[in-house]
Amino acid sequence: MSKSIFKLTAIAVSLVAFVLPTAALSASKPVTSAEVTGSMPDKLSVSNANVFNRLLKKVNDPNAAPDKDGIHDTANEGTHALQAPKVAYEGLPTTEFGNHIDWVQALNSGKLDPRYDREDPEVEPFVMDLDIVRPVKASVPDVVFPHKPHTQWLHCSNCHPKIFIPQRNTNQINMSAILLGKKCGVCHGKVAFPPTTKSCKKCHSKPKDADWTPPLSNATVKNPWR
Amino acid sequence: MKALTEHSSVWKMALFGLLVWVGVLSAPQQAQAEYADVVINNYADAAGMRPVVFPHWYHRIRFRCKVCHADLGFKFKAGGNKITMAKIIDGKFCGACHNGEISWSVENCGMCHSGIPGTPTHISGSTVQRLVAPAYKELDKKAQ
Numbered sequence: 001m002s003k004s005i006f007k008l009t010a011i012a013v014s015l016v017a018f019v020l021p022t023a024a025l026s027a028s029k030p031v032t033s034a035e036v037t038g039s040m041p042d043k044l045s046v047s048n049a050n051v052f053n054r055l056l057k058k059v060n061d062p063n064a065a066p067d068k069d070g071i072h073d074t075a076n077e078g079t080h081a082l083q084a085p086k087v088a089y090e091g092l093p094t095t096e097f098g099n100h101i102d103w104v105q106a107l108n109s110g111k112l113d114p115r116y117d118r119e120d121p122e123v124e125p126f127v128m129d130l131d132i133v134r135p136v137k138a139s140v141p142d143v144v145f146p147h148k149p150h151t152q153w154l155h156c157s158n159c160h161p162k163i164f165i166p167q168r169n170t171n172q173i174n175m176s177a178i179l180l181g182k183k184c185g186v187c188h189g190k191v192a193f194p195p196t197t198k199s200c201k202k203c204h205s206k207p208k209d210a211d212w213t214p215p216l217s218n219a220t221v222k223n224p225w226r
Numbered sequence: 227m228k229a230l231t232e233h234s235s236v237w238k239m240a241l242f243g244l245l246v247w248v249g250v251l252s253a254p255q256q257a258q259a260e261y262a263d264v265v266i267n268n269y270a271d272a273a274g275m276r277p278v279v280f281p282h283w284y285h286r287i288r289f290r291c292k293v294c295h296a297d298l299g300f301k302f303k304a305g306g307n308k309i310t311m312a313k314i315i316d317g318k319f320c321g322a323c324h325n326g327e328i329s330w331s332v333e334n335c336g337m338c339h340s341g342i343p344g345t346p347t348h349i350s351g352s353t354v355q356r357l358v359a360p361a362y363k364e365l366d367k368k369a370q
Contacts, residue, residue, distance in 0.1 A: 078336025189353030
């Protein structure tokens, strides 16, 4: 008899011991959740885990001020007197490469009006609107060279006849030459927008005809088993 | 432990390699200078002056390419114009505008001669530099 009473009390004690903490937990739960909802914004997507720079991309400031850009000497007084690019770029249309400014669009939209003459701000540029289509052997779109934006900035003598001979089928241009600073690369890749994977389409802008097929390579043409 | 002591030279090499690797990774990144900023150091260093930093972006906001590259005769080549202070004072090259009338005059040395001493002539951010000679900056920093 006494054994059974002992068993019962043991069960009762264990029950109490089991129930009490859970009760305490359940009582404390609403408090904690309220705290959480109180401290966080109403619509939290998941967490801030994706804020982490998971591709480990280099974080660099494309338009750093002169005293932070790494080529100006900070010990020099004049460095701190220079204008910062961001101040001058305020309101200009942006791109993803070069200065991160679309200079041609800035000019066309009237946000910029640089002088065409050293002294006289009234001189108008000699603009020629002539598009030259250059077929490309590879399967990328053909190149359309617009004279208009180029003559808005430059003078004919800047390119002709030294860099580009003004005659059909005389200028052999390829991307290697451009990337190494020849032909278009005299400016594009140094000052004008650079050839990057994001800017291909700025020049290669005319899609091939629907029936266009790539030319067969010599190895294929001369293959006797073909 | 025996293996460690036996092949100590190998371990030393491995440690050295690791150190170099960590050093290269943690070295300061390449300059973030504005695209097309030209550093001109033909004669400046030898004359005890800081090299000139020419900000293309600043000038193209105010003038079209034609003004300098057609009218004033600047060649499309960094350091290819052999500009000297004598020519500038005579009103050639930079001196055509930097004469106190269109822009500040030549007595403001530090405004143009503002580059880090020892920086070679180059165009910052240029494709050629990134493809052909990407490491010159780091080499220079190690030498200091």
